[in-house]
Structure formats: structure tokens, C-alpha cells
Amino acid sequence: MKKFLVALLVAAFAFPAAAFGADTIKIGFNIPLTGDIPKVGEMSKNAAEMLKEKINGAGGLDVGGKKYQLEFVYVDNEAKPESAVNAALKLIEGEKVLAMVGPQGSGRAIPAAEVANNNKTVMISGWSTNPKTTLDRPYVFRACFLDDFQGPVAAKFAAEQLKAKKAAVLYAVDQDYCKGISEFFKKDFEKTNGAGSVVAYETFTTKDVDFSAQLTKIIKANPDMLFVPQYYNEVGLIVKQARDLGFKGPILGSDSWGSAELMNLCGDDCKGQYFVTHYAAAGAKGATKEFIDAFTGKFKQVPDDVAALTWDATGMVLAAVQKMGAPSGDLAKDRTALRDAMASMRGYDGITGKMSYDGKTGDPVKCAVIVKITDKGEFSFHESVCP
Amino acid sequence: MGKSLTVPALLAALLLMAVAAAKMGILGQYAITFLCSMGIFIILSASLNLVNGYMGEFSCGHAGFMAVGAYASSILGVFLFVPDQVFGQPLLSMAWSPWAFPIVLAAGFVAAALAGLVVAIPSFKTRGDYLAVITLAAGYIIKSAIENVEAVGGPRGFMGMGKIVQGMDAVAKLPWMLVWIFLGVVFTIWILRRFVYSTLGKGVMAIHQDEVAAEIMSVNTNKMKLIAFMLSSGLAGLAGGLFAYMVSFVNPASFTILRSTECLVMVYLGGMGSLTGSVLSAIVFAVMLEFLKPLEQLKWVAIPLLLILLMQFRPEGIMGNRELSDIFPKLKRYYRFK
Amino acid sequence: MLDTVIQQALNALQLGSYYSLIALGYCLVYGVLLLINFAHGDIFMVGAYIAFFAATFLMGQHALIPPASPVAVKLAFAGFFALLPTFAMAWWLGRKRSHGQALNVNYPAVVGGVFVVFSAAVFYFGQSVSIASGTDKLVVFAVTIPLTMVLTSVVGVFIERVAYKPLRLKGANRLYVVITALMMGIILEYGNLSLLGTSRLSFPTLLPRTVFDVLGAKITITKLSGIAVSFLVFALLQWIVTRTKLGMAMRAVSYDKFAVPLMGIPLDAVIIFTFFLGSSMAGLAGMFYAMNFPVLDPFMGALVGWKAFVAAVVGGIGDIRGAFVGGFLLAFLEVTVAATFSSELRDLISFTILLGILTWKPTGLFGKPKTTKI
Helix, strand or coil, rough: CCCHHHHHHHHHHHHCCCCCCCEEEEEEEEEECCCCCHHHHHHHHHHHHHHHHHHHHCCCEEEEEEEEEEEEEEEEEECCHHHHHHHHHHHHCCCCCCEECCCCCCHHHHHHHHHHHHHCCCCECCCCCHHHHHHCCCCEEEEECHHHHHHHHHHHHHHHCCCCCCCEEEEEECCHHHHHHHHHHHHHHHHHHHHCEEEEEEEEEECCCHHHHHHHHHHCCCEEEEEEEECCCHHHHHHHHHHHCCCCCCCCEEEHHHHHHHHHHHHHCCCEEEECCCCCEEECCHHHHHHHHHHHHCCCCCHHHHHHHHHHHHHHHHHHHHHHEEEEEEEEHHHHHHHHHHCCCCCECCCCCEECCCCCCCCEECCCCEEEEECCCCCCEEEECCC | CHHHHHHHHHHHHHHCCCCCHHHHCCCHHHHHHHHHHHHHHHHHHHHHHHHHHHHHCCCCCCCHHHHHHHHHHHHHHHHHHHHHHCCCCCCCHHHHHHHHHHHHHHHHHHHHHHHHHHHHCHHHHHCCHHHHHHHHHHHHHHHHHCCCCCHCHHHHCCEEEHHHHHHHHHCCCCCCHHHHHHHHHHHHHHHHHHHHHHHHHHHHHHHHHHHHHHCCCCHHHHHHHHHHHHHHHHHHHHHHHHHHHHHEEECCCHHHHHHHHHHHHHHHHHHHCCCCHHHHHHHHHHHHHHHHHHHHHHHHHHHHHHHHHHHHHCCCCCCCCCCCHHHHHHHHCCCCCC | HHHHHHHHHHHHHHHHHHHHHHHHHHHHHHHCCCCCCHHHHHHHHHHHHHHHHHHHHHCCCCCCCCCCCHHHHHHHHHHHHHHHHHHHHHHHHHHHHHHHHCCCHHHHHHHHHHHHHHHHHHHHHHHHHHHHHCCCCCHHHHHHHHHHHHHHHHHHHHHHHHHHHHHHHHHHHHHHHHHHHHHHHHHHHHHHHHHCCCCEECCCCCCCCCCEEEEEEEEEEEHHHHHHHHHHHHHHHHHHHCCEEEEHHHHHHHHHHHHHHHHCHHHHHHHHHHHHHHHHHHHHHHHHHHHHCCCCCCCCCHHHHHHHHCCCCHHHHCCCHHHHHHHHHHHHHHHHHHHHCCCCHHHHHHHHHHHHHHHCCCCCCCCCCCCCCC
């Protein structure tokens, strides 16, 4: 009886599958298909599916002269940390994937990275900008820059190009991403413009929709510009309310503005504003343009930064597979080999720019782009800032 | 003699079996994590049942107490064993970690029980839906307070617990979190049983029936409420501590009202005032959460729909207020109640 | 300084108007059935979505009526769609009239009548506006209001019939109904998500975006209309509950659910009417909320719903004045904390104060302590 129960348990939980069964390469995706930010999951999945079709359509991934078919497994992490851990284990142990892409948000990426690192499996997050994600974890990588790079870039832009002497910040206190960027922005802006030059530093809580109390305070402090490192859905509300309350200065954003939905939600109010991001959709050239056109044609929406970064993250994993050579079939060995190939990646030409790892950390060296929202509502390239 | 040993022996056998299965690799890491989250669900639902089921109050801030326990256990553990930017060098060597871990969990229990006072004291005068709002507000306050404490990472969360679990692994190669959570579940059920069948428990149930009458019958209602609230929130804190070490990362976003809602659902699904029901509903809930994943977004339409249907057919929950032994009276031969 | 104070007061007023509107819906259902309708926040969300579809539909964004068609055609369409559910509802309520002899007021006729008169007014008003200004956005605005209210109330009543009533008849513990409501709310949220996808919707601008200057403080028409509506709804509900036969019936049900049918009051009809009223208020609130905060997502009702519930309870749940005052109280607390202390501590301090109020007055500001029989 007990044996039967154990057997039942095994049957229920062990998903016998080999990563390299019949010349396939299996990659797992740990993404939020449900929960608070399903859009992120949807965009990640779309980008991944597109990449898979592109490569499988061409006969598969060429590794050492042999074609391998790609198999992508998507597991929902519900935008919850414990589910992300669960999903990571399911992918690494159950599905026996070679590498894992995601989770995208830092709240999920940090615990999942712990799991991936302990199990010696390559994990690459497209979107997690929190420094803790890759800290002391040789198996964990990311495809985006960090908060401590983006914040100063924004501060520099505000001081030099927007000619701001006094700045104000409005951000969500319970979002690690927004909080991180705001802190770095404040530090850097005050370094150039003197202590107290950030005249208003206001916060709200996620899912708030009324910011008038904070904006009134900000306007009273009379800043030259307002920095809003918030998600696109909040941006629409913040910018509108700021204008209604009589704020006339420029409003600067961060990479979380970069969604196709921004203009739909924000409308005319956002036109003429700038934001820091990973890539500019309008006026893009070469591979970036191809990606944007293909994506727009397939899914009827312009890819946002999550889609672009997922594409790049997955692309980088595949490039590393090509670099490490034909898989041996021994999963543990292959995963380690893949890690080494990832860490020695130099000058990978992604659609969000060139990326290199320095071999010590999993944080890429890459440039940020400052984008201007044109009067037609397009995100056009303004300038590129490199570390 | 025989009666009092059957259950402990059975539990010990179960634990041994699980550990052996994990060591032999029959139980993968994924299955272990699934069992662990199920265990945490059981602790949460059983502990909330004390207040919402047995005492008949409507507390909806359970996640807040869980957060307090999670942070307290994590901070103490990291303070004792892991070098940290804020808390400095570790006090103890990692070899002590398996022995000190119960103390770490106890800290979570105590901290959450103290937070439970926040709710217990207003409950002397307030009842029903007014108390529901106090618990709700308490949940908000706790979450908001943690977000504003920079030393524990604020919204970025707190980590370092993974190192302690690894440290325990270095001492002895065991599925430690499974063992601790198993012990946590057993402890929870045991203490709740003891409580419910003691005079205190009778007092609590008297409050549920009629508070005024209970007071006239010389039940010290304030004391009862104080103990019930503190025990319930303390156990939620225990669950929080276990959760923190299982995930090895805590952040305030894990303890939103949604988690409180999950706890509430499990209690009422199982049946008010039935420990068996709470355990059963936690298992059902965990299984549903895991196995309906392929439905993606529709999962959260399907689960509530199933639960609503279930409530239409069984408006008193799965077990009502009955226990396992009420359904299978013969079981009484094998275990005692107190 | 003065302008900041006035500005913050106005900010608090407009935020409070939404808390109050939702709290009033909670309170209405609670007052009659002692049921915390946790789905209320999500019905409010559904209301906002219905308003969105009604408005865009009327504006010709979703086809059916081409944008270029004459105003009269649009109005005919709109009137038809506004009146159809109204009459359906009135008929449905009227069907139960035979059981309700004791109620002298023919309430279905009253409800139907109100909407007919309202729609007629919309017709007249709408035409004159469209002629005068050359824009028909105001017409759309005016027609969307009754349409949203009626359609949302259909959702609310449907939920009551399907989910709550069977449980009530089975004599389940009242908390099981509360949990069912909680589940219903989740179904609405995720049902919406899977139906409409993850993209957020942008509510069209219906009212002109004129900014008024009040002693240096700025306020838009949309904000003012939200405040005005909350006061109007409060007055209306207060009147219905305290001055009409129907309100008396509602209070009677609240007082003793079992004795009421013995007095010849149709219990079921009163409950339906309550849900009808509560949900239509949620729809109204949803629409004005969406106009002011024009980003719609399926979870928009959850947080504001919980906060409104807290507000209703602090005011003294079951009392309409309590819900109204509670909503504004919460908003004033939040704005005051954000304006004077740090906005980081807003939730912390405002909820602590609410907790303090409940400890000081355990049944809320307007609630009366119940005497319990033994």
C-alpha cells in the first residue's frame, strides 16, 4: 500500500522528460501569465514563440554543424515569489530544461535565481534590474542594465539637457524597481546640483489612482522637472493629473514607460516628453526594425521592452549553446558548459544593443537610450548613453 | 498506552518515509516544494480557523501576522548565522543552525503573537464586521510598516535565509525544510487540538454561540479572546517563518490582502470549527492551485467557481463542524483526543 | 499657503466622493441583509467597463452607429438601448407585485418612471446641447449614465440570484455568503481578464477638460461632477431609505428578516431592489471614476473596494450617513497625511488613525450599539 502511494506520488510529480531527447534543446520560461502583471507574461511568451518559430522554421538551431529543434516550456509564476520558486523547480527538475529565462520582475527573480544557482542551471532574466538578482550567483544573468545605471543617466539628462536645477520625484514606495531608480536618481542629481536640489520626493502605493495630494505638494515646491519612474498605466494618470493641477515643466520617465500602451493611455499629455529605455521602436534600424515589424505583424501590437529583452535574453542563451558546442547529453555537464559559454559572451549584438559580460558578474555592459515621444506619439531615438 | 502512541508512531513513520523518499530521489525538489507549500497552507488555515471558525469572528488580516513571523524569523536567523550588511558578522557558527532553528521559528511565533495583541485588545469591545476592519487595517499597517524599514530591505525584500538552509544541509543531508514544515504542521494541529478541547476552547466556542451569555456564565471573555487571537496569529507567524526559509526570500508584496483571502477561503471551505476540514481544504486548495495551472488566467475563474458550487451543495463547508472521528467513529479506538 | 490648503481640500473631496459612492453601495446591501458584499468593488469595476463600452459604442468607436450619422439617429439608438433594460427590469420587478400588496407604492413603476423621465430629459437636453455646441459628447455622457446604471444593476442582481440567494435559502452561516461574494469578485476580475485580455483600456474624454481656478487651486469639471454626484446619490438614498415605503420595507428587512414576510412585505422583491439600487450606484461610481482616472484594468475595483469597505465600517456600517461620512473621512485622512507628513507613511498613519477611531467608538461613528437578547 505504501509502495503504491509512493509510486502514485512519483507518477504525479516526476515529469520524465529528457532535455536532449531527439535532437531538441529545451528552454524553460518562468513568467507571470496570471497575477498582477499578466501583460509582462503575455509579451514574454509572444517574443519567445516568435523566436522559436523563426529558428525551428529555418530547420532548427545550428550547433556544431547539427540542427537542433527548440522546445520552449512556459510555466506561470503568478507574479508571486513562492510560485516563482515552484515554477523554477518544476522547470529545472521536472522538465529538465537546459536553461531558464525569467522571471522578469525582481521580486520573483531574486528567489528563483537562488534556486537556479543552487541547481547549477543557467537563468537569465530579461527585465529584473535589482542588483540582488545576480549578486554572488555565477549561474544567473540578466539582459538589462541595472537601476544604479539608469538612475544616474536620467539625472544627467535632466541636468544637462532639460537644464533642471530643481527636480521632483514621484514613485511607488512598494515597488523595489521604482524605489531603486528614484534613490539613485536623487543621489546623482543632488551630487551635480547640490544638496536639496531634489525639492520634492513623493511616493504612493501601487494601485493608487489619485496622486493629486502628492502632485499638489510637488507643484508647491516648484521644481524644473518631474521624474516619474513608473509603469505605463500609472504614467497616464500621473501626467494627466499633473497637467490638470497646473504643472507645466517637463516630465522624465524610465524604461517602464516603454510600452505600446503608453500612448493609448496617456494620449496627448505625454507628447514631447522623454524617457530612458533599452531601445527605441520608432526609427529603429536593422535587426531591431525587423523584430518590431515581425512582432507587430504577428500580434497586432508594438513590442514593449519586456518583449525585446526576452527576445535578447533567449537569443543570448541560444548563442551560448552554439558557442558551447554540441550537447553531451549529460544535463549537469551541459548546464555548466552553458554557464561558462554565457559568462564569456562578448559583444552579443542584440536588438536592444550590444551586450557583454565581464566574466565575473551576470550583469551586461550595455548602453541606455533616451527616447523622445514625438507629436505623432512615436518613440523616437534621442541619444544613447553608454557606461 | 496503545491509544496514545498510535498517532505519534504513525506520524514518525510518515516523516521517516518522506525523508527516505527524498533521499533516494523518489521525491524530487519540485514535489518537496509542493508538499512544503501545502504544509504552510495547512498551518495557515488551521490557525485562522481558531478565530474565524471556533470563535466566530471574521478576521481578514492573517497575511499581516504571517509577514511579522516571516520577518522576525528571517532577521533572527540572519543575525545569528549569516554575515549581513546591516546586522554584521554572525554570532554563531553554521554548525549550530539545525539546533537553533526551532528558536528562530519560535521568535517568529512570539513576534506575530505580540502583533496579534493589536487585534486582540480592540476585540474586547468590538465584534463582527467592525473587528473585521480592524484586522484588515492591521494587515495594511504591518505591510506598510515593513515597506518603510530600510534596514530589512523595504519593498526590495530580505534574504540570506537560503544560506542557513544550506548550512543545515552541510550538517546533515536532509530535506530540512520538509522536515521543519512537517513538524510545524504537527505542532499546529496538536496545539490547536489541545486548545480546542480544553476549558479555554470551550470558552472560545461559548463566545461564538453568545458572548453575553458566555460572560454571564463566568467565562472570562477578554482572556479567551486574547489567548485565541495570540495563538492564531502566532501560528500564522510560524507559517510565515517556515515560508521565509522555504522561499529563502521575503518581501512585503508576498503578504497582501490576496493571501489573507486565500486563508479565509480555506477556512470556510473546510468548515467553521473543524480542524480536519481546515487540513482537508488546505490540501484541496494547494492541489487545485498546482494542477489547474495549465488553465492560465482561467484558473482563477475555475477555482472560485468550483468553490461557489461546492458551497451551494455544502453550505457548511466540506466538514461542517465535524471532525474525522465523527465521520469514522471507529478511528476513536486508535487515538485520543487530548 | 491658502491655495495649497484649498487645493488639498478639493483633492480630498474628489477622492472621498468615490470612496463614499462605493461605501454607500456596501452599506445599502449590508443594511438590509447584513451581508458584506465583497464583490461590490468588482461590480464597480464592471460598471466602469460597461460605461466604457457604452460610451465608445455610442461614440461610434465600436461601429454599429457610424460616427457621421445624424445626432437623432444616435439618440434613437441610445434611447433604445437605455430604455430596453430599464423596461425589462421594471417588468421583472413588476412581476412580483402581486405578492406585494402591502406596499402601496408601485415601486417598479417608480423605478421605470424615473428612468423614462431621465431618458426623456436626456433626449431634450442632449439635442439642445448638440445643436448649441456642435459636439455630441455631452449627449453620449448623458445617455451613458442611465445605461451604465441599469446594465450594472443587472449584473448585481444576477449575482444575487445565482450565488447568494440559494445560500440564504439553505440557511448557511452568513460568513459563507460573504466568502461566496469574495469568490464572485475574483471571478469577475479574472473573467474580465481572460475575456478582454491584458491590455488596459483608456476611457474616452466625455466632459470638456476645462480647469477652474478657485483662489489659486485648480479643479476640473470631471472632478466637480464626481463630487456633485456623490452628494446627489447620498441625498437620494437617504430619501429612499427614510422617506419612502420601500425604504421602510428595507429597514424592516434589516430589523427582522423572518417577521417581514409575515407582514405581507415581499422579502425577495425588497432584496432585489436593494441589489438593484446598490449595483446601479456602483455603476454610476464606476463611470465617474473612469472619467476621472481613465485607465481601466480588471483589478481596479479591488483596492478601492477594500478601502471603501473600511470607510463604510468606520462610519458605522448599515447607516447611510456613516458610509458617506466615512468615505470622506478616509480621503481627508489620506490626503492630510500625504500633504503634511511624508507620503511614504500615508497608509500606515491613516489606517492607524482609523484603528484608533474604531477602538474609541467600537461601532463606528454613526453605528448604534446593538442590544443583545439572551
